[in-house]
Amino acid sequence: MQVTEAWLEELDGKRIIEHKIVTDAGMEVTTLNYGCTITSIFVPDRHGKSENVVLGFDTVAEYEKHSPYFGSVVGRHAGRIKDGLLTIDGETYKLAQNNLGNHLHGGIKGLDKVVWDVSVTEEDGSISIRYSHVSDHLNEGYPGTVELLVIYTVTNNNEIILTLEGESDRRTVLNLTNHTYFNLSGGLKRSIESHRLTLKSDQFLELDENLIPTGHAMDVEGTVFDFRNGRVIQEGITSEHPQNVLAGNGYDHPFLLGASDGVDIVLEDDESGRRLSIETNQPSVVLYTGNALGDDFSIRGRQSGEYLGLCLETQGIPDAINHPQFPTTLVEKGERYKSVTKWRFSTTE
Numbered sequence: 001m002q003v004t005e006a007w008l009e010e011l012d013g014k015r016i017i018e019h020k021i022v023t024d025a026g027m028e029v030t031t032l033n034y035g036c037t038i039t040s041i042f043v044p045d046r047h048g049k050s051e052n053v054v055l056g057f058d059t060v061a062e063y064e065k066h067s068p069y070f071g072s073v074v075g076r077h078a079g080r081i082k083d084g085l086l087t088i089d090g091e092t093y094k095l096a097q098n099n100l101g102n103h104l105h106g107g108i109k110g111l112d113k114v115v116w117d118v119s120v121t122e123e124d125g126s127i128s129i130r131y132s133h134v135s136d137h138l139n140e141g142y143p144g145t146v147e148l149l150v151i152y153t154v155t156n157n158n159e160i161i162l163t164l165e166g167e168s169d170r171r172t173v174l175n176l177t178n179h180t181y182f183n184l185s186g187g188l189k190r191s192i193e194s195h196r197l198t199l200k201s202d203q204f205l206e207l208d209e210n211l212i213p214t215g216h217a218m219d220v221e222g223t224v225f226d227f228r229n230g231r232v233i234q235e236g237i238t239s240e241h242p243q244n245v246l247a248g249n250g251y252d253h254p255f256l257l258g259a260s261d262g263v264d265i266v267l268e269d270d271e272s273g274r275r276l277s278i279e280t281n282q283p284s285v286v287l288y289t290g291n292a293l294g295d296d297f298s299i300r301g302r303q304s305g306e307y308l309g310l311c312l313e314t315q316g317i318p319d320a321i322n323h324p325q326f327p328t329t330l331v332e333k334g335e336r337y338k339s340v341t342k343w344r345f346s347t348t349e
């Protein structure tokens with residue numbers, strides 16, 4: 001395995017640094033310290049042909065201008081928080097309102113737009129890129145000075161282990177995720193509509209018209225939200241289920257995950273034979289099928305557009321602060337927040 005480093009332009013007085021890791025098994029992962037962004041992942045198809053399977057740009061300027069969180073870490077709180085209001089211990093904090101009067105993905109300058117400090121560690125059979133950043137008290141409105149650490153560990157087994165950690169000097173909320181858009185066809189040859197998803201989830205969260213959880217967990221049984229035995233994404237895009245229609249014809253929903261020890265999520269593209277298996281310690285995954293992906297820019301020479309990529313955002317519950325029946329995203333002073341998700345790429349017969 002090997003890692004190379006390239007120094008790009010400066011932003012906010014800090015150097016933007018790109019890392020590229022190449023594994024012995026033929027995987028190549030490129031990242032930036034701007035937003036802890038994964039800009040490309042090359043993995044072989046069933047014939048051994050290596051191609052990029054995520055949405056990303058070649059320049060930082062394009063990330064600043066167009067990116068709907070392509071490959072980046074989002075936070076401090078992923079998803080929407082109603083009216084941008086966060087009440088903790090009787091005190092209400094006004095978060096940045098960057099989505100129809102609500103708060104989304106950490107605000108106007110969320111963690112996806114920060115230039116993080118970076119270091120590299122090499123172990124036996126893996127290389128880790130470690131990003132650190134201190135988010136100040138009341139940054140984007142959030143209480144607490146929070147020390148954040150994001151580690152991407154790339155292994156010789158074609159895995160990427162994403163470890164997202166934080167510690168605050170006062171009670172606050174934390175809910176980080178990585179917002180990669182996958183497209184396993186390779187080099188964006190096709191949309192994700194024919195991808196097959198298997199998800200160990202009995203319930204998804206109903207959304208209101210602003211895509212905020214209403215508080216109702218709905219049973220997947222008998223609906224196109226039932227991915228327990230695998231389902232092609234297309235079925236949810238053409239579905240007349242009011243929740244698919246409301247999400248912009250597709251999925252933009254949190255699915256509750258059980259406490260399973262093994263693989264929770266499998267995404268497959270039959271034509272290329274590529275498979276992505278995901279394990280996580282998080283209580284939910286937001287499945288977003290790129291319903292609102294703009295078509296007014298291009299992605300490495302390919303015009304962007306709806307359903308070109310699909311996100312599997314393993315995380316705590318969006319708007320959890322307003323729904324005490326769901327697992328909390330509150331963290332205590334000095335408590336270590338730690339989210340771990342493993343992506344493993346392989347091929348089918």
Ligand code: FUC
Binds near residue numbers: 079211292
């Ligand atoms: C996802 C969705 C949102 C939004 C954004 C870019 O996580 O939940 O609806 O469009 O990403």
